[in-house]
Amino acid sequence: MAYIRTFGEIPGNSEGTLYVDREELRLAGLHAHKQNGISGTEAEGADAIVLNGGYPDDWDEGDLIIYTGQGGQDARKRQVADQTITRGNAGLVRSQMERLPVRVIRGHEEKSEHAPTEGYRYDGLYRVVRHWFKTRADGFRVLQFRLEKITEAETLPDLPQDIDVGDLGSQSTSDGLVSRTERVTQRLNRKVSVVRNIKKWHNDICQVCDTTIELPGGPASEVAHIQGLGEPHNGPDREENALCLCPNDHLRFDYGAIYLNDDLKVIDAKTGQAIGALRTHPKHSIDLRYVRQHRSYWTK
């Protein structure tokens, strides 16, 4: 059975759940591997990590974790080579770039007050906020990732009003039976899925200028909302209200240097002239209501 990579909480596996071994963790769908620390790929990002004392450069403060990447070790767990931004490491870099939530699992072999005494424990969602290379005393370079716990408070304030969680799966939020943490997770997942869909459909290529930005962790792009999410716009977090843009055009769009016509021509605000056409994708329909809201906000 192939692993289905899912970001965020896995239903039925709430924070604090204990698992006897890695196999149980894998079968529950929390982590792809029986052995690897990182569950992830360069293209998709990393959805989960296990802290189990495998690397002496790890640091665990509970809500703050410095996690060492994988690779460069021999069979006896001695560092014998530099680590690179490949495989799981590249996955964590991508999760940082796309702000994807990472499930943190602690194992009993981790020497920390935050580790369980037996088995493995799911300890909630974290965000990768930074990564760097550390040169160890032995001269080998290892990757390090700073992970910070995602709090409920952090996920709530910037959410749009009209989120529709009905298409997320079988769970319902309207019957009042779903817990608060599950609602938060669903909302988080929803946001993640919009970003992932948009980037996947457009291959990280800007819909305005057809360029992509190449980083060590792979190609990158930004997802821009047409009608802004926050005040005063209060636009929805839906694919129909989103664009895949490079950082430059994202900034231009957000500050009104460019806007869109109803036929999706890109207009230079200074001259009022079309400078090109928005590249579209069959799966990505754009709702003109949001296009018009953005345009009217930035023109007369």
Add this chain to the structure above:
DNA sequence: TCAGAGATGCGT
């Protein structure tokens, strides 16, 4: 404490 087998996802 240590060493080797083992199983799976993932890169090529």
Add this chain to the structure above:
DNA sequence: ACGCATCTCTGA
């Protein structure tokens, strides 16, 4: 389609 990377689990 194949071989590699990964490191837990098991047995001594």
